[in-house]
Amino acid sequence: MSWNKNSHGLPFLPGFTFPDVTKSAFHRCQTLEYKNGFPVPRHPILGTGKDLVVAKQLIQPEMGDIVFESVTVPSKLTGEDQEEGFIPFFVALDKKVLRLYAYFKESVLFSPEEDYRVRPVVVYYYLEDDTMCIIEPRVQNSGLSQGTRIKRQRLPKAEGGLLYSWRDLNIAMDLEVYGVKYRIVQCDTFTQEFLEGEGIVLNSPEAMPVDPYIKRRENPQPSFTTPSEFDRMFKFLTLDRMVLRFFALWEDADSLQGKTRPVTIQYFLADDTVEIRMVHEPNSGRDPYPVLMRRQTLPKKIKLASATFPSCVLEISSQEVDEYYSPKDLQLGQRVKLLSRCFLLYDCDAFTKEYYEKNHPEIEMKTIKLPKKIDKRLDRKKEVPPYNGYGSLEDSLQNCLALVPKRPKKDVLKMLEKSNMVLRYSAKLVSQNPDNDGRCFVISYFPSNDMISVFENPTRNSGITSGKFLEKTRVRKPGSTVDNPQFYSPADFAIGATIRIFSHRFMLTDADLFVLTYLEANADNIPPETLESVRRKLNVDGTNDKAWAQMGTEDQT
Incomplete structure (x- = not known):
């Protein structure tokens, strides 16, 4: 069903027109674009509301003019022939603001001492989009509502519905906005140079009038009442x-x-x-x-x-x-x-x-030194109870330092830098039990938080449940004390070395290629024996792709 009025044959009268309820777009299509700083017109294909535009049929003389018209393609310009690049006006006038100083008089009602007050303001004109704003500087303890009087917008003139532009601004003139008359008295240097450069003759600047209220406070009027000893307001x-x-x-x-x-x-x-x-x-x-x-x-x-x-x-x-x-x-x-x-x-x-x-220079302000009070409680050294084996050392220590324990502090920068790094080693369980022969493990070390996890590779017909052997945790070295704990680091993982993890001994047999890359990048903190053992193992076994394909994948969560 067509909604065009001509298809119905109805006259264009109220009540005989039907809007198209299926139309959802009402904007006009863009017909101008910029390429390399130059404006390029584009022939519109769609009209308002994405309606198809009927192409204009050219007559035969116009088609001939287009065919036989000589097109000159400019070559690459160099030196003085090169034209300046096109700069849009909103780029050229960006952050360029005209600043004018003005004032307005506020009437004071029901006061026998004053009739009006002079309130200075600053008028800002933004050349980018011809908007203006008027701001009154704040005065401390003035008791008046000051600040932004008119927000940034296009200001209308008093007559005709026209809008103010920079051509209408000058010194020693009245600017009437929304029923308030502002008297412009001065402007800054940039505004003066801009207006004079555009051919506007500026008037002579005027002096900012003095507020009669402030003048009266400086020179108080004679009164018949007995004045106080001092001015409490001034104080x-x-x-x-x-x-x-x-x-x-x-x-x-x-x-x-x-x-x-x-x-x-x-x-x-x-x-x-x-x-x-x-x-x-x-x-x-x-x-x-x-x-x-x-x-x-x-x-x-x-x-x-x-x-x-x-x-x-x-x-x-x-x-x-x-x-x-x-x-x-x-x-x-x-x-x-x-x-x-x-x-x-x-x-x-x-x-x-x-x-x-x-x-009061006659008064001598000399500090008196008091005897230091010694608190015996501060001299007493705090004793940390022995570790009971539950939880980590850091969590147990927080329970001794505060009634409400806090989370141990972590090295956030280290965690962000090494969050995706994992050092993987293959190991065998060293045990006197013959049933443990042939059990292969993957030991993963996480440099971001110095934790270790152990994963056991599945072995067919072994009768042992494989999978996660140890969750991610920090492992202390054998012989380290609770007061000064020492944890395993990549420097301790040498190929052929035996490490002890919670009463289980593992012998490292192989390492990932990324382990060698990581150790070479941090060679200052790695012993030469550990680095040489990894190099020797990887050079002998090559890429070890087949061995690592059998290790499985660790659940890092």
């Missing part, structure tokens, strides 16, 4: 996050043990508050709550309370306090009584020393 803005840190000892003589405990006293310069924190020693048995005194102002001199009012329930306010603690009252080497607790100040950090040298 907060200039001294915020500046803290004097003292290291002290809390001489808790009233306690049952009468011990001294280390604490840190932090004095916040922004609001003259003090906080005391405990320094807990490891395994001290104390609760993990370090704050001894929360952040607060500490009174130094308190007025005498009224005789008729109980002092035990009297809340201390600024009216009852004559003087608070200040940085002058905190000196190294002196004892300070804070809330009926005695503290000995013996050291401070570098910022505190620098602050006192700059603001």
Whole structure:
């Protein structure tokens, strides 16, 4: 069934047209491509929605012009005749941005002191795709929502639905975007050179106007109220996050043990508050709550309370306090009584020393050396219990070091470099039992984690179940101790040598060709006897393909 309106013979009126429900593609086919940097047009075969395009029939004169037209093929150009390569505009203008400095005035309502505020912004114009964004630089502690005002996009003009381009930008002009009028006053050097290179005459730059709010704060208006001794807001803005840190000892003589405990006293310069924190020693048995005194102002001199009012329930306010603690009252080497607790100040950090040298040079900040406290528990050597034979040595040792054992650390770089390497040896079981004669094994050594696995080759009519003899595990050498274990390595696997694996003795009889390649690559760590034995065996037996074909395949999982 065809969905074309002409095939039905219906007029092109509303209600007489039927869309093609089988169509799923509505894009236009590409008709331009680049080859070696040159644009090459391509004749479209499919139209919109992958509909076939009817080829245009040429008349006879046009066909003759095409046949007899002389085609000149340019030869290879050299020297001055060689043309420059074609560079698309999005490559030439990539990462090239015009930057203009502007401001806008924000109206302030219901304020008798100010009518507007001047807020500077930066206008970025991206030449690659003609997009723009407006960003307001953030000012610390401004209390305003600053940052990105308009995200990167094509900005429309106020009239006609047109979009801004770089030809519309200039200095000393108004840029109206979404109802906000931005006044452009300056630009950077790249923007100036670009616009002047395109033939745009730039206006004279203007100065950024001063915000009346900031100007009024610098030059306060005369008032009839009595001014305070200092500006708390200025103190907060200039001294915020500046803290004097003292290291002290809390001489808790009233306690049952009468011990001294280390604490840190932090004095916040922004609001003259003090906080005391405990320094807990490891395994001290104390609760993990370090704050001894929360952040607060500490009174130094308190007025005498009224005789008729109980002092035990009297809340201390600024009216009852004559003087608070200040940085002058905190000196190294002196004892300070804070809330009926005695503290000995013996050291401070570098910022505190620098602050006192700059603001209070008359106070000498000399560190007091305290006698070293010797902990007998640290001198006691930890004894590791003997290995019980269960699990690996590393796992058993972790159970002795921590209550919750952790996984032993592995050499990740070694595992990544040698993850696919396997050294295979053929061996025979050395035993006094005559039933074990003729049993052949394949010993695989994994250099990534120094593990060994043993696989027994099947033998017909032997009556012995073949297959996996030993899973991947690390094998200690005979005679090595638990404190200093020594494990087998490729240096110990010489052809003809006998190795002992968990009370079983195996004599190595052959090796893979990759073993010789690996040993030669690591000849510095391999004894010459081991390397020479492998070379001698492989040179005698040749490739040993037939012997290795009978060994079977090991299950490495």
